[in-house]
Amino acid sequence: MSALNRVFRGRGLQIYTWLVIAWLVVPIAVMILFGFNDTKGRYNTTFQGFTLKWYGKLFEIGDLTEALVNSLLIAVLTMLIAGVLGSLIGLALGRYRFRGSGAMNIVMFAAISCAEIVMGASLLSLFVTLAVPLGFWTIVISHVMFSISFVAITVRARVMTLDASLEEAARDLGAGTWTTFRLVTLPMIFPGVLAGSMLAFALSIDDFVITNFNAGGTVTFPLWIWGSTRVGIPPQVNVMGTLIFAAGLLIALGNVLIARRRR
Amino acid sequence: MRKLRAALTPYALIFPGSVWLAIFFVVPTVVMLSLSLQSGNVSDGFVFTWNWQSYIDGLTNYHDQIVRSLVYGLAATLIQILIGFPVAYWIAFKGGRNKSFYLFLVLLPFLVSFVLRTISWQFLLSDNGMLLGPLKNIGLLPEDFRILATPYAVIGGLAYNFLPFMILPMYVALERIDPRVLEAAQDLYAGKVQTFVRVVLPLSLPGVFAGVLMTFVPASSDYVNASVLGGTKTTMIGNVIQNQYLVTQDYPTAAALSFTLMALLLVGIFSYAKALGTEDVLEVAAR
Numbered sequence: 001m002s003a004l005n006r007v008f009r010g011r012g013l014q015i016y017t018w019l020v021i022a023w024l025v026v027p028i029a030v031m032i033l034f035g036f037n038d039t040k041g042r043y044n045t046t047f048q049g050f051t052l053k054w055y056g057k058l059f060e061i062g063d064l065t066e067a068l069v070n071s072l073l074i075a076v077l078t079m080l081i082a083g084v085l086g087s088l089i090g091l092a093l094g095r096y097r098f099r100g101s102g103a104m105n106i107v108m109f110a111a112i113s114c115a116e117i118v119m120g121a122s123l124l125s126l127f128v129t130l131a132v133p134l135g136f137w138t139i140v141i142s143h144v145m146f147s148i149s150f151v152a153i154t155v156r157a158r159v160m161t162l163d164a165s166l167e168e169a170a171r172d173l174g175a176g177t178w179t180t181f182r183l184v185t186l187p188m189i190f191p192g193v194l195a196g197s198m199l200a201f202a203l204s205i206d207d208f209v210i211t212n213f214n215a216g217g218t219v220t221f222p223l224w225i226w227g228s229t230r231v232g233i234p235p236q237v238n239v240m241g242t243l244i245f246a247a248g249l250l251i252a253l254g255n256v257l258i259a260r261r262r263r
Numbered sequence: 264m265r266k267l268r269a270a271l272t273p274y275a276l277i278f279p280g281s282v283w284l285a286i287f288f289v290v291p292t293v294v295m296l297s298l299s300l301q302s303g304n305v306s307d308g309f310v311f312t313w314n315w316q317s318y319i320d321g322l323t324n325y326h327d328q329i330v331r332s333l334v335y336g337l338a339a340t341l342i343q344i345l346i347g348f349p350v351a352y353w354i355a356f357k358g359g360r361n362k363s364f365y366l367f368l369v370l371l372p373f374l375v376s377f378v379l380r381t382i383s384w385q386f387l388l389s390d391n392g393m394l395l396g397p398l399k400n401i402g403l404l405p406e407d408f409r410i411l412a413t414p415y416a417v418i419g420g421l422a423y424n425f426l427p428f429m430i431l432p433m434y435v436a437l438e439r440i441d442p443r444v445l446e447a448a449q450d451l452y453a454g455k456v457q458t459f460v461r462v463v464l465p466l467s468l469p470g471v472f473a474g475v476l477m478t479f480v481p482a483s484s485d486y487v488n489a490s491v492l493g494g495t496k497t498t499m500i501g502n503v504i505q506n507q508y509l510v511t512q513d514y515p516t517a518a519a520l521s522f523t524l525m526a527l528l529l530v531g532i533f534s535y536a537k538a539l540g541t542e543d544v545l546e547v548a549a550r
Contacts, residue, residue: 013349013352014353016350017350020347020350020426021350021365021368024369024371024372024423024426025368026383026387027383028371028374028375028383030387030393031379031380031383034386045386045392084279086280088277088279089277089280089281092272092274092276092277093277095273096272100277104277104281107281107284107288108284110288111284111288113476113477113480114480114525115480115481115484115528116481117485117486117501117505117521118484118521119288119291121504121508122292122295123287123288125291125295125298125514125518126287126294126295128298128514129298141287142287144287145283145284148283206377208376208377208378208487209486212509213508222376222378222379225376225378226378226487229382229491241376241379244374244376245374249374
């Protein structure tokens with residue numbers, strides 16, 4: 001009895017952890033499974049046999065495909081714009097001590113901890129007041145707005161671990177400001193810039209709440225899913241979700257492998 | 264000249280980003296406050312009139328939803344602490360070489376769209392779905408038993424969706440504990456329970472606080488879970504704000520409600536941070 005007890009106590013927390021992980025993964029497994037469902041009717045609710053046909057018919061629903069393309073375009077634009085703007089802020093905060101850096105930190109902390117619905121609602125208030133037509137570009141504006149701080153924090157963390165004397169050395173050897181930045185600073189902070197930009201991409205492609213407020217008639221992938229909850233989700237959504245999940249998985253694994261090789 | 268340029272460099276760097284944040288994050292908050300005090304309607308336009316009535320109307324008509332949001336948010340947060348702490352603890356202390364792998368598994372849900380995950384639960388929990396259907400067929404559950412459209416479904420969905428945000432900061436705090444501190448406690452004849460209660464728990468608190476910050480705000484202001492998993496009796500303040508802004512287009516009331524929500528959360532965050540020592544909470548939250 002006491003031996004059994006000991007085995008259980010040693011393993012108890014481990015089993016518990018795996019149960020929680022299973023709970024976290026269940027809806028993902030269901031999503032993937034029902035992308036392979038050979039459903040006959042309109043509703044994709046009971047499993048009726050394995051098929052790959054939805055992978056072949058992936059782009060058959062025109063407006064769903066358009067929504068996915070919108071999401072990808074917006075995510076790429078957000079990645080580029082927020083990637084640059086956020087990295088510059090991160091570089092300034094990590095490298096220089098200047099008056100106003102405290103205020104910058106507070107605004108960024110506020111932007112990160114602010115409830116999404118409040119950000120979405122206040123931005124919509126601005127657009128309504130100025131009569132700005134809502135659509136693709138207002139979504140891009142909102143996504144860049146909430147991503148900048150995340151990029152800045154990621155880059156700042158990277159900059160703080162670097163040695164400023166390398167840049168001084170470059171300047172002592174006669175390199176100008178731009179040359180120093182291009183040949184020394186940028187390569188050193190690049191992993192941070194890349195990580196931050198990828199975070200911006202991930203935040204953008206998944207965003208629902210802020211997009212919901214500022215999209216007007218433009219539809220993104222999450223908005224399309226939201227719009228079709230009442231009438232039933234077609235299997236194509238499961239397949240697209242599965243492919244996005246797989247892509248994320250591959251990128252994460254790639255990151256791990258690169259990090260291993262560096263070590 | 265060179266000195267001046269060096270002094271201006273950080274400002275040049277932050278300029279484009281801070282202008283973006285100023286125009287599209289700071290200014291809109293002021294605009295929203297102004298909109299909440301205007302009167303009028305969509306077709307005739309709105310005028311600023313110090314119209315406090317929107318606040319009075321909003322609070323009297325929707326105080327149920329406001330209270331419900333805070334209660335659901337709090338319940339979800341507590342559940343997350345209870346579920347998440349042992350996981351964070353096990354990964355930090357017993358994860359060994361595979362720590363990052365376990366953390367990766369915990370973060371896996373973030374690779375799937377938030378809306379899609381919630382719909383997946385709706386599907387799993389539906390009245391005659393994969394989980395309840397078989398249990399009803401063999402008679403373990405009564406025919407009219409349901410989980411969807413109850414507060415349990417909404418709170419469960421909230422707890423599920425934001426759990427990784429709770430586990431991560433707790434893990435960071437636990438992982439930073441120096442094993443030698445635990446050895447010292449044992450050398451001083453603290454038992455396992457005492458070591459946990461008097462050493463591990465206090466040292467993990469900053470992580471718990473940061474986790475609360477990162478989960479309570481999105482949970483209490485959410486409307487996706489309440490719409491997808493809830494019913495008419497589980498609507499939260501987020502549902503009202505979304506509906507007022509996008510469907511009814513009663514902008515002053517909508518703005519008043521979301522400003523009230525923001526104020527409640529801000530007051531909550533600041534008094535919470537103040538009570539616990541700002542430094543720790545903000546530092547861990549920033550990670």
